[in-house]
Amino acid sequence: MGVAKIFGAFALAGAVGLLATTFGATGAEAQQTQSRLYEVTKSKKLRVCQFPLYYSISFRNSKTGEIEGIDADLAKEFAKELDAKLEIVESSFGSFIADLQAGKCEIGMFGVGATMKRGQAVEFSKPYLLTNLYAVTRKDGKIKKWEDIDKKGVKAAVSMGSYMEPFMKGYLKNADMVSVAPPNTREAELVAQRVDVIITDFPTAIKVTDEFDWATYILPNEKLAITPYAYVVPQGDQIWLNYVNLFVDTIKLDGRLLKYAKKHKLDPIVAP
16 A cells, blocks of 8 residues: 555545544533533522521521521522522432432532442532541530540431541441431430431531530541532532632632521631
């Protein structure tokens, strides 16, 4: 085969590859016409999954029945951006993935830890908070420092389905771990003195110690399980994820994230 023929063969192969790439991109764009972004803006309704027992994040006020916290406020802001009516769908850390996959809500907004395991089933936005583990206990209890937690006879509570649960299961060697399922809460278990300590994050640690004068929080000597909190959406909808990321970027830049973080005493853990 002559040089001209060889060159021509390579050129033809390159052209075919380029066409395949082009048509492939067009096909992907065609699929994206079914994005949740278009569905929400057309229906004027935004369904947000929230866990109504999460202090400072999305906690139902027993007196008013309203959900309060940083994500209660930011969910309203997100609905405004979409010119949509906000509908809260109650969920939990143990059920939100199934709820998203079943189409019960378009997005989860309740301080969901973006972990590698969860990332196999759902998509996460850019982070808006960043926290690590705290322990909350009674001032008059037997837990005085972090090292007192992993001892025989100690009962340490975690929320079932939270990222703390698998971490503490591997971390604790002597203490008994108690996984608390909704509608029960770790806080109620501590109040009733059925557990000695609860393992939690910054939002809950601050809220519980503010609410109860007998409570105190303890930090480990080094930060454990540093975890970004992000919004969570179903897989396979890049247009919707892009819009959610744009919302996170926007509230960081225009000050709304910091404003609501300060309102709920969460400004020390705002993500950069």
